[in-house]
Amino acid sequence: STGAVKMQPKAEELKFVTKNDGYVHIHPSSVNYQTRHFESPYLVYHEKMKTSRVFIRDCSMVSVYPLVLLGGGQVHIQLLKGDFVISLDDGWIRFVAASHQVAELVKELRCELDQLLQDKIKNPSMDLCVCPRGSRIIGMIVKLVTTQ
Numbered sequence: 108s109t110g111a112v113k114m115q116p117k118a119e120e121l122k123f124v125t126k127n128d129g130y131v132h133i134h135p136s137s138v139n140y141q142t143r144h145f146e147s148p149y150l151v152y153h154e155k156m157k158t159s160r161v162f163i164r165d166c167s168m169v170s171v172y173p174l175v176l177l178g179g180g181q182v183h184i185q186l187l188k189g190d191f192v193i194s195l196d197d198g199w200i201r202f203v204a205a206s207h208q209v210a211e212l213v214k215e216l217r218c219e220l221d222q223l224l225q226d227k228i229k230n231p232s233m234d235l236c237v238c239p240r241g242s243r244i245i246g247m248i249v250k251l252v253t254t255q
Contacts, residue, residue, distance in 0.1 A: 115143035126199050134162035149174055171202055172252050182217050184210045219244050
C-alpha cells in the first residue's frame with residue numbers, strides 16, 4: 108500500500124502564536140526545544156527574546172482547564188455558530204465547551220477560585236485545606252484537572 112504519513116515538525120519548524128508578537132519559536136537552549144509534539148496547543152513561558160526571530164524560553168505546556176481557571180483576564184461565554192465558547196483575554200483565547208451548562212460551571216468555578224484567593228490574601232493565616240469552602244473548591248479543581 109502507498110500513502111503519506113504525517114511527520115512531526117522539526118524543532119526549528121515548530122512555532123506558536125502570541126497576541127503581541129505573532130509567531131514565536133522555542134529557543135534552542137530551552138529544555139522543550141526538542142519536543143516535537145505537545146498534547147495541548149498552549150504554552151506558558153517566562154522569558155521572551157528577539158534575535159534572528161522571537162524566541163521563548165522557560166516554557167511549559169498547559170492544558171485547557173488550568174488555563175481557564177488560572178489564566179489572567181475575565182472569563183466570558185458566548186454562543187457562536189451553535190457552539191458555547193469560553194473566551195479569555197478579550198476573546199483572543201477561545202475554547203468550545205461541551206454544553207452551556209459545562210461552560211457556566213467552569214466560569215462559576217473560576218469566580219469561586221478568584222474569590223477564595225482574595226479571601227486568602229485578606230487573611231493569610233486561613234488554611235484553605237481545612238476551610239470547608241476552600242477544600243471543596245480546591246478538591247473540585249484537582250478532580251477536574253486530573254480527569255481532564
